[in-house]
Amino acid sequence: MIKILLLLTSALIFCTQSQADQAFQSHESIDEVVKTYIAKHINMSGEFEVSITPLDIRLNLPQCIDPLEAFSPTELIKAGRISIGVRCNHSEKKWSIFTSATIKTFDNVVVLAKPIQRGEIITPAHLSIERRETSNLRDDFVTQTEQLEGKEITRQFGAGTIISLKNLVEPKLIKRGDKVTITTNKPDFSIRMSGVAMMDGARGQLIKVKNQNSGRIINATVIEPGLVSVNY
Numbered sequence: 001m002i003k004i005l006l007l008l009t010s011a012l013i014f015c016t017q018s019q020a021d022q023a024f025q026s027h028e029s030i031d032e033v034v035k036t037y038i039a040k041h042i043n044m045s046g047e048f049e050v051s052i053t054p055l056d057i058r059l060n061l062p063q064c065i066d067p068l069e070a071f072s073p074t075e076l077i078k079a080g081r082i083s084i085g086v087r088c089n090h091s092e093k094k095w096s097i098f099t100s101a102t103i104k105t106f107d108n109v110v111v112l113a114k115p116i117q118r119g120e121i122i123t124p125a126h127l128s129i130e131r132r133e134t135s136n137l138r139d140d141f142v143t144q145t146e147q148l149e150g151k152e153i154t155r156q157f158g159a160g161t162i163i164s165l166k167n168l169v170e171p172k173l174i175k176r177g178d179k180v181t182i183t184t185n186k187p188d189f190s191i192r193m194s195g196v197a198m199m200d201g202a203r204g205q206l207i208k209v210k211n212q213n214s215g216r217i218i219n220a221t222v223i224e225p226g227l228v229s230v231n232y
Contacts (some may be wrong), residue, residue, distance in 0.1 A: 023063040025088070027055045030068065034084045034099050037070035042077045046107040046134075053100040061095050064088035079105045079135040104135045110142045112161045121171055122148050122163075132162060140164045170202035173225045180209060182220055185229045195220075195228070 031052050038050055071085045080103060087096035113128040120126075127145045134141060141162050142148055151168040174180060174197045182193040194212045201207035201222040209220045209228055220228035 025061040025063045025068075027059070030055065030086050030097075030099065033068045033070045033086055034101060037072070037084060038077050038082075038101065038103065041072070041075065042103070044079065044105055046105060048079070048106070049104045051102045051104070053102075055097075055099065059097075061088070061097070062093040064090055064093065064095075066090045077103065079103045104133055106131055107134045107141070108132075108143060109134065109137075109162055110145050110148060112157055112159050112163060115158050116153050116156065118153060118156050120153050122151050122153060122168070124149060130160075137162065140166065170204075172200045172202055174201045174207065174222050174228070176200055178226065180220075180226055180228050182209060182211065182218075183223075183227065183229050185221075185231065197228075201228075 034052055035050055042048060066089055069087050069089060071087065072082070082101055082103065083098050084101060085096060085098050088094055108129050109132050110127055111130050111132070112126060114126060116122070116126055124145060127148060129143075129145065132141075142165060147165070148163060148168065150171070152171040153163075154167050154169055157163065157167070176197055176199050178197045180195050180197050182191075182195045184191050195209040195218075196212060198208040198210055198217060203222055203224070205222050206219050207222060207228070208217050210217050218230055220230045223229050
């Protein structure tokens with residue numbers, strides 16, 4: 001009985017020693033390879049943050065003698081949840097796994113400093129710049145206040161809202177029925193006539209204008225409030 005016990009004890013010690021002698025790849029080293037790969041292939045500017053889903057603690061992969069290689073189904077990495085593969089190419093201990101990571105991006109974006117009503121014209125007092133997560137915005141944000149100033153808002157928004165260019169339109173500088181001055185846009189030929197706008201118009205828009213002298217209706221480009229230009 002004593003001999004059997006000694007044999008079992010010896011076998012247990014041998015097994016434990018064999019496991020101790022077996023070197024496993026650390027999960028931390030796999031994570032580092034993934035982070036390095038993402039930083040090299042990420043397709044975005046500005047700041048980003050990478051969170052890697054921990055591998056199962058029961059996963060024991062043989063330690064790779066050669067440097068680990070990361071790979072991805074796509075060459076460029078974008079924000080959101082992604083999968084990155086890591087493999088060991090050593091001839092005797094080849095293995096390959098996939099890891100999961102989440103990428104968040106951050107940027108300084110233009111937000112509303114105060115509420116705004118539909119139809120209001122945006123002024124510098126309406127705007128401020130804040131650092132926000134932009135991962136889910138699909139590039140639908142603005143980083144310079146100048147891009148929004150002077151535009152007309154199409155919806156009501158509260159303070160802190162990130163404003164998209166799709167929520168803006170050029171304001172109507174001329175309204176139907178407004179009296180306007182009709183000019184030419186040629187430096188060597190200049191005329192000035194009185195007219196009446198037959199339709200609303202934003203800057204750069206082509207509208208119909210009635211010449212008050214001749215009664216003719218012509219097409220003219222909106223320059224500013226009360227002023228349109230024609231080509232001759």
